[in-house]
Amino acid sequence: MTWDLTSYFAEFHGPEMLQFKEAIRADVATLQKTAASLPPLHAKSASAWEDILLRHEDLSRRMSHLGSYISCLASSDARNEAYLKEEAELTRTRAELAKVRIELLRAFKHSSDGEFAALCAKPTLAGAENYLNRLREEARRAMSTEKEILATDLGVDGLQSWGRLYDTVSAKLDFEMVYADGRRERLPMSQRRSSMDDPDRRVRKAAFDGGNGAWQTVEDTAAAALNAIAGTRLTLNRHRGVDHFLDIALFQAAISRKTLDAMFEALFNHLEMPRRILKLKAQSMGRDRVAWFDLGAPLDLPDQEKLSWEKAQAMVGASFKHAYPALGRFFADQVIGKNWVDWEPRAGKRPGGFCTSSMLNKESRIFMTYNEALGDVLTLAHESGHAYHGAMMHEVRPYARGYPMTLAETASTFGENVLMNGIIDDPTVSDSEKARILDIEVGHGAVYLLDIPVRYEFEKAFYEERAKGPLSVSRLKQLMVQTQRRILGDVLEAGGEDPYFWASKLHFYITGITFYNFSYTFGYLLSRGLYAMFKKEGDSFLPKYEAFLRRAGSDTAENVVKQTVGRDIEKAEFWSTAIQSLEEPLRQLQALLPKVMTRNS
Secondary structure (H helix, E strand, O other), X not given: OXXXXXXXXXXXXXXXXXXXXXXXXXXHHHHHHHHHOOOOOOOOOHHHHHHHHHHHHHHHHHHHHHHXXXXXXXXXXXXXXXXXXXXXXXXXXXXXXXXXXXXXXXXXXXXXXXXXHHHHOOHHHOOOHHHHHHHHHHHHOOOOHHHHHHHHHHHHHOHXXXXXXXXXXXXXXEEEEEOOOOXXXXXXXXXXHHXXXXXXXXXXXXXXXXXXXXXXXXXXXXXXXXXXXXXXXHHHHHHHOOOOHHHHHHHHHOOOHHHHHHHHHHHHHOXXXXXXXXXXXXXXXXXXXXXXXXXXOOOOOOOOOOOOHHHHHHHHHHHHHXXXXXXXXXXXXXXXXXXXXXXXXXXXXXXOOEEEEEOOOOEEEEEOOOOOOHHHHHHHHHHHHHHHHHHHOOOOOXXXXXXXXXXXXXXXXXXXXXXXXHHHHOOOOOXXXXXXXXXXXXXXXXXXXXXXXXXXXXXXXXXXXXXXXXXXXXXXXXXXHHHHHHHHHHHEOOOOOOOOHHHHOHHHHOOOOOOOOHHHHHHHXXXXXXXXXXXXXXXXXXXXXXXXXXXXXXXXXXXXXXXXXXXXXXXXXXXXHHHHOOHHHHHHHHHHHHHHOOOOO
16 A cells, blocks of 8 residues: 555554454443433433433544544455455444434434424534434434334445445456457456546547456346345335435435536536537547547547656646645645555555545545546545545534535535646646646536436436336346436447446445435536636635535535525526536637647547
8 A cells, every 4th residue: 555544553453453443342332322221302311412412423533533544444455354354344333333323313303392402502512503403304204213223233234235245346356458459458447447538549448348348247246236225225215204215315415406406407408518528529539429438538639648646746736736825735745745645556456536534633545546647637636625625624523524425526626626727827838738638627527417417317217217126237238328328419429338337337336325426516516616716706715615615514505605605506507607617618628629639540
């Protein structure tokens, strides 16, 4: 591993770690027993429940520390059985802590407004109002305590085990690249993404074909996992009286259905915008249309150099420092200075990237696979945006740090915008380099406005059909192809669909949150809206942005945005304006291309 984890624990399975684990287990068991012995919330039991809440919050802080550490280890070396065993044990410990939360649901389920308000007014719980309100809302649809405890126990070896199975299978899966010159090479699946971002279409197709060939060998396993995860959620929804599966997704995203509908209304009204981006990509390749594996590909521009890890750090650092000095200092002193990133390509790493944080040591770690491509530099900026968000919340109590995916993805995409605009604003940057950055900017627009909606529409249709029974592999492939064809329209070439996208996209298999995908489009468009304000207002916008970051877990997304930056995200106009902001970089790119374009045959 290339990151330093010693600020978590001196060594894996060392005395410090083992004592820390044992203390958590003992404290969880004690707290669970105490909470179970209390009557529901009323005036006489309020002080006891206050104590339960404070102890639960402390355990959540400590659990974030252990969980962050274990996820770092297991993701970096998914073939290490000791790490995987520790990850499974952590799942069980989390399930036991979740039982304390179940007791809190019991306490709040039938509490009166007055009793609940009196608890929220206690000075020790100042700043935790949003958490408590959400807890009460969840309590109103909870099953009986006995059923909720059973669901939690079964989740360890049911729902979550299907997610762990997928993680294990995907981490161990490799594929064969058959290059245009006949050369063959076996690569871990974690390196497929960078190959599918290669400017050479022949390389992309080799990665696409080889990867799907590998996914075909485990298609039954992937389909079983996907069906089991969705089936479990639908069953629990039925027992909890949840009217629609999206109700849970909206609750987890901290948004209203009005906001989600407004975003997709704007998006579907402007589908021609991202389709035009893909048409430009197709023209640059001398083609009429694109295949699915072309979506994230850069234009084949001249001087496509491989970027060393040192170069990546310098690019991100310089852009951050130029546009947003505080972010630049954070990146230099913390992310790089304290060695927070595991970037090395190697077998056994899980695919994808993430940022994880500990509320105890107040540090983050970034997991990614760096393959010397500009897209990987963007990933570094993206995940550093997450880490900066964590830093902005260091002094916020744990109960107010649980911000939703919708707002989390805003901070990360804002980091990408800072990087891209920093490079474009650099007077030493050549036309070719500017074109490359503009290509990434509009290319991301095509991904967030076409790829992510495909995932959302597929998942919605899948859940509707899954309510009637499991879907076969052939039906999953058919449904995915139909959805890609519908969203991309005539810009997608015949036969250019990806029938295995439901298997290869790990976001469908994340068990901790449902409908994980639409938050990316939400965060992308919200960040474009915020960045446009930043460009217009300059440094005077940054205090509002930082207030937005700190308040992300303290209210609904609508209220956080309205109260910090004064925008109404329940109206389609906000989202339409954000989508239309892509017109300018697309125009700039079209003007530059005749000067710099080259083509691979």
